[in-house]
Amino acid sequence: MVELVTTGSELLLGEIINENVRYLSQQLNQMGYSVVYQTTVGDNPARMESVLRTALARTDIVITTGGLGPTQGDMTKLVGAEVMEVPLVFREDVMQTVTSWIKLRHPERDLTGNQRRQAMIPEGAEVLENGAGTAPGTALYKGGKLLIHLPGPPAEMRWVFDYRVKPYLQRLFGSQGYIYSSYMKIYDMGEARIEDTIMDLVKEQSNPTIAMYARIGFVEVRITAKAADEQAAKALVLPMREKLCSRLPNVIVTYDDESVAAALGRVLLKKGLTVSGAESCTGGLVGSYITDIAGSSAYFLGSAGTYQDRVKVSVLGVSEETLRLYTAVSEETAAEMARGSRVLYHSDIAVSTTGIAGPDGGTAEKPAGLVYIGVDGPWGTTVHKNIFPGNRIEVKERAAMKAVFYVLRSICRNIRKEEPYGSEADGIGKCHEKN
Amino acid sequence: MVELVTTGSELLLGEIINENVRYLSQQLNQMGYSVVYQTTVGDNPARMESVLRTALARTDIVITTGGLGPTQGDMTKLVGAEVMEVPLVFREDVMQTVTSWIKLRHPERDLTGNQRRQAMIPEGAEVLENGAGTAPGTALYKGGKLLIHLPGPPAEMRWVFDYRVKPYLQRLFGSQGYIYSSYMKIYDMGEARIEDTIMDLVKEQSNPTIAMYARIGFVEVRITAKAADEQAAKALVLPMREKLCSRLPNVIVTYDDESVAAALGRVLLKKGLTVSGAESCTGGLVGSYITDIAGSSAYFLGSAGTYQDRVKVSVLGVSEETLRLYTAVSEETAAEMARGSRVLYHSDIAVSTTGIAGPDGGTAEKPAGLVYIGVDGPWGTTVHKNIFPGNRIEVKERAAMKAVFYVLRSICRNIRKEEPYGSEADGIGKCHEKN
Numbered sequence: 001m002v003e004l005v006t007t008g009s010e011l012l013l014g015e016i017i018n019e020n021v022r023y024l025s026q027q028l029n030q031m032g033y034s035v036v037y038q039t040t041v042g043d044n045p046a047r048m049e050s051v052l053r054t055a056l057a058r059t060d061i062v063i064t065t066g067g068l069g070p071t072q073g074d075m076t077k078l079v080g081a082e083v084m085e086v087p088l089v090f091r092e093d094v095m096q097t098v099t100s101w102i103k104l105r106h107p108e109r110d111l112t113g114n115q116r117r118q119a120m121i122p123e124g125a126e127v128l129e130n131g132a133g134t135a136p137g138t139a140l141y142k143g144g145k146l147l148i149h150l151p152g153p154p155a156e157m158r159w160v161f162d163y164r165v166k167p168y169l170q171r172l173f174g175s176q177g178y179i180y181s182s183y184m185k186i187y188d189m190g191e192a193r194i195e196d197t198i199m200d201l202v203k204e205q206s207n208p209t210i211a212m213y214a215r216i217g218f219v220e221v222r223i224t225a226k227a228a229d230e231q232a233a234k235a236l237v238l239p240m241r242e243k244l245c246s247r248l249p250n251v252i253v254t255y256d257d258e259s260v261a262a263a264l265g266r267v268l269l270k271k272g273l274t275v276s277g278a279e280s281c282t283g284g285l286v287g288s289y290i291t292d293i294a295g296s297s298a299y300f301l302g303s304a305g306t307y308q309d310r311v312k313v314s315v316l317g318v319s320e321e322t323l324r325l326y327t328a329v330s331e332e333t334a335a336e337m338a339r340g341s342r343v344l345y346h347s348d349i350a351v352s353t354t355g356i357a358g359p360d361g362g363t364a365e366k367p368a369g370l371v372y373i374g375v376d377g378p379w380g381t382t383v384h385k386n387i388f389p390g391n392r393i394e395v396k397e398r399a400a401m402k403a404v405f406y407v408l409r410s411i412c413r414n415i416r417k418e419e420p421y422g423s424e425a426d427g428i429g430k431c432h433e434k435n
Numbered sequence: 436m437v438e439l440v441t442t443g444s445e446l447l448l449g450e451i452i453n454e455n456v457r458y459l460s461q462q463l464n465q466m467g468y469s470v471v472y473q474t475t476v477g478d479n480p481a482r483m484e485s486v487l488r489t490a491l492a493r494t495d496i497v498i499t500t501g502g503l504g505p506t507q508g509d510m511t512k513l514v515g516a517e518v519m520e521v522p523l524v525f526r527e528d529v530m531q532t533v534t535s536w537i538k539l540r541h542p543e544r545d546l547t548g549n550q551r552r553q554a555m556i557p558e559g560a561e562v563l564e565n566g567a568g569t570a571p572g573t574a575l576y577k578g579g580k581l582l583i584h585l586p587g588p589p590a591e592m593r594w595v596f597d598y599r600v601k602p603y604l605q606r607l608f609g610s611q612g613y614i615y616s617s618y619m620k621i622y623d624m625g626e627a628r629i630e631d632t633i634m635d636l637v638k639e640q641s642n643p644t645i646a647m648y649a650r651i652g653f654v655e656v657r658i659t660a661k662a663a664d665e666q667a668a669k670a671l672v673l674p675m676r677e678k679l680c681s682r683l684p685n686v687i688v689t690y691d692d693e694s695v696a697a698a699l700g701r702v703l704l705k706k707g708l709t710v711s712g713a714e715s716c717t718g719g720l721v722g723s724y725i726t727d728i729a730g731s732s733a734y735f736l737g738s739a740g741t742y743q744d745r746v747k748v749s750v751l752g753v754s755e756e757t758l759r760l761y762t763a764v765s766e767e768t769a770a771e772m773a774r775g776s777r778v779l780y781h782s783d784i785a786v787s788t789t790g791i792a793g794p795d796g797g798t799a800e801k802p803a804g805l806v807y808i809g810v811d812g813p814w815g816t817t818v819h820k821n822i823f824p825g826n827r828i829e830v831k832e833r834a835a836m837k838a839v840f841y842v843l844r845s846i847c848r849n850i851r852k853e854e855p856y857g858s859e860a861d862g863i864g865k866c867h868e869k870n
Contacts, residue, residue, distance in 0.1 A: 011473065012460055012470045012471065012473065013460060013464050013470075014456075014457045014458065014460030014461030014462075014464060014470075015461075015657070016457075017452055017453075017454070017457055018452075018453055018456070018457075019452070021449075021453070021475075022451075022452055022453075023449065024449070025446070025447055025448060025449030026448070026449030029447075029448050029449065034447075035447045035448075035449075036447065036476070036479075036482060037447075037474065037475065038446065038447065038474070039474050040456075040472065040474075047471060051472070058485070191506065192506075192547040192549060192550060195505070195506050195547070195549065196547050196549075199507075202507065203507070211444060211445075211478075211508060212506060213445055214504070214588060222445070222450075277740065279719065279722070279737075281726075282723065283719070283722040283723045283724075283725065283727075283731075283735070283738070284712070284714065284718070284719025284720060284721065284722025284723040284726070284738050284740060285720070285722075285723040287714070287720075287740040288717065288719040288720040288723055288831065288835075290718065291716075291717075291718025291742065292718075292828055292831070294792075294794060294795060294827055295795070296718075296742070297742055300718075300743075301741075301742055301746050302740035302741040302742045302743065302746045303740035304739055304740065304750070305719060305722040305737035305738035305739065305740065306736075306737040307726065307735050307736055307737045308732060308735075308737065311736050311737045311779075311780055314779075315737065315739070315779060315780075344746075344749075344750060345746055345750075357726070357729075358729070360729060360730070387539075387540060389567045389568060389590060389591075390567065390590040392727065392729055393727055396726070396727070
């Protein structure tokens with residue numbers, strides 16, 4: 001069990017995102033080490049000492065990042081040595097490495113006396129070379145407890161971890177097995193409903209474990225197993241994924257890193273279909289999501305951003321009467337926008353968005369977050385009404401992601417009825433395997 | 436002194452970035468509360484209990500995020516109540532709010548029994564309404580210790596914090612002084628050059644302090660002061676900002692949360708100008724960035740996504756000869772796309788993007804990351820060639836952000852020469868105050 005201790009006042013002030021803790025957590029978990037606590041503390045010796053004492057009492061491996069540099073604020077090694085009850089000793093070889101690193105890159109700089117701090121190493125510790133900067137890491141294993149100090153700058157931290165900590169841990173503890181996770185993203189069923197459906201499986205599992213998270217626009221189910229190696233871990237996970245799938249028939253699912261835009265691309269490619277957009281409140285984000293996928297030029301023609309009424313008329317051919325009778329934010333306008341996009345781009349399927357991203361412009365009847373999403377295809381036009389929560393940018397994101405999803409679902413539902421577009425045998429529109 | 440406790444195994448696994456802890460740290464510090472520890476723990480009752488006990492022992496205010504939902508994994512309130520030694524009680528009024536929230540948005544969903552968990556509240560706690568989701572927060576002040584539970588989804592967490600926790604803290608503890616930071620974002624000058632220009636100011640300051648960070652597409656300079664109240668803190672920061680500004684003449688700068696899209700919107704509104712787009716490799720992201728700004732419907736007409744050559748011709752009127760002679764990724768095509776967008780939308784200014792987002796499709800002559808950005812206005816057409824680093828999505832982001840910047844700079848540079856669009860007295864195109 002591992003505790004990560006990140007140091008630095010800029011983290012406590014919320015100035016930067018803690019990328020280091022995420023990277024280390026991912027890497028360690030995959031190597032079979034469980035990260036059970038992550039703690040952040042500032043450049044304050046008393047608090048840092050108490051954090052390190054607590055960490056070493058409740059876990060066996062403590063990894064710190066930050067505070068190895070030359071300045072007064074850099075105190076991690078000092079505090080760490082005190083807690084581990086060893087002195088810091090000056091290492092001439094480390095000093096030479098530090099000196100030549102600086103001289104090579106900044107020949108004009110004077111070597112300041114405080115650079116010596118970087119060559120002070122806890123007695124008995126292994127020096128972990130830093131191939132991306134000056135301050136080396138250290139690893140001290142004493143009394144069954146391992147305390148590792150890593151530099152704070154992310155590129156340096158990653159270098160030391162990848163090239164020095166990984167082999168060091170392998171040497172000290174041997175292989176810790178392998179943790180494999182697979183993710184199912186479920187787009188058209190709520191969290192509570194999914195839990196109802198699979199709760200017995202969630203409860204009875206310990207390896208693999210099953211966990212659920214509500215994301216923006218979908219629910220993620222994570223299946224994680226620990227085993228001796230990758231093969232064995234996968235052999236635990238994949239049958240469970242099958243089992244979950246069989247409980248969720250006719251639900252649109254993507255796996256692992258596959259986004260809904262990627263799944264849509266896969267289906268469009270397979271069917272030889274093209275898609276286009278017509279966007280009002282999303283401003284272009286639907287097109288942007290679709291083109292996040294490499295190779296989307298094979299099926300994506302373009303998306304016409306039409307933010308103002310007059311260009312809905314002139315570019316997409318929405319009728320002025322529709323806008324007058326129903327306004328721009330209506331089922332009718334969404335339908336005409338989708339149809340207009342299909343004509344403009346000569347696409348097989350078109351998707352449209354029109355709504356109120358907010359925060360202003362909403363009414364009791366049409367609140368901020370109300371978005372109509374239209375899908376037009378050879379099988380006709382459908383319009384979906386949604387009220388999305390969140391701020392302006394989140395409403396846009398949710399609407400754009402949902403728009404991509406509706407295109408996928410529309411193909412999945414209609415393709416089954418209508419040859420020449422395909423049949424159920426294609427495995428689209430039900431809980432399906434990435435292929 | 437505050438400890439933030441974020442819960443959720445997905446954080447320990449490194450699956451997601453901890454955005455909540457950053458937001459809360461920023462907000463609390465600004466309100467004069469010192470965040471001294473940030474701890475993350477998984478969905479494990481024993482460890483969560485020990486973390487909460489430690490936190491309540493070493494700080495007076497503990498704020499948790501996550502684990503308030505309807506599922507078995509949601510245990511924060513349960514553990515919190517145990518540590519504070521109060522029972523959880525079912526609150527009918529909270530249940531009604533939860534029920535009506537779900538019914539309004541998902542009329543088709545059955546209310547599952549586990550939704551009741553969200554209406555269980557620590558006895559004696561204040562219920563903190565959640566205007567962006569179902570699970571309310573709670574605040575329990577007992578024996579000089581304050582334990583606040585907030586929901587985990589970022590939009591919900593921010594809503595509850597902004598509208599319920601802030602006034603609650605003000606009521607309970609009064610004002611705690613004020614930390615004010617102002618940020619200058621500098622778009623057209625490198626970090627080293629800026630540092631050279633302002634280094635003496637950076638060095639001699641202690642309140643306010645000055646710090647610099649290289650971001651994607653700009654350099655950020657932060658000026659921070661602490662004082663008794665907002666007024667006094669601003670009085671320390673603003674003159675320093677003026678001083679820095681006077682060192683950076685004719686540099687495009689935005690302040691604080693203002694994005695370059697917001698600055699563009701401000702300038703367009705002031706000048707009564709409209710803008711439109713024509714996007715190939717960015718897929719719609721330029722339009723999306725522009726419409727991230729509330730009120731953008733006053734000056735943004737739309738952006739024509741034209742991903743394939745034939746729609747560049749049919750929608751934007753790019754000539755087939757240009758495409759044949761120079762290909763789609765060329766200065767000439769970018770120029771014709773921008774001009775075509777200006778005609779299609781009847782806009783005053785239009786911006787276009789065409790390039791190779793990658794990872795495939797690049798050649799030695801035209802590598803992945805190559806993007807031409809055209810700007811067309813009453814003063815003529817300019818095309819900028821850029822080669823952006825990063826993966827496909829980063830190339831799209833950098834290109835779209837740069838496109839918005841070029842529109843702003845184009846207005847700033849041309850407006851000065853040409854009345855009727857304005858004059859230097861408008862303060863555009865030099866280091867300028869938000870107004």
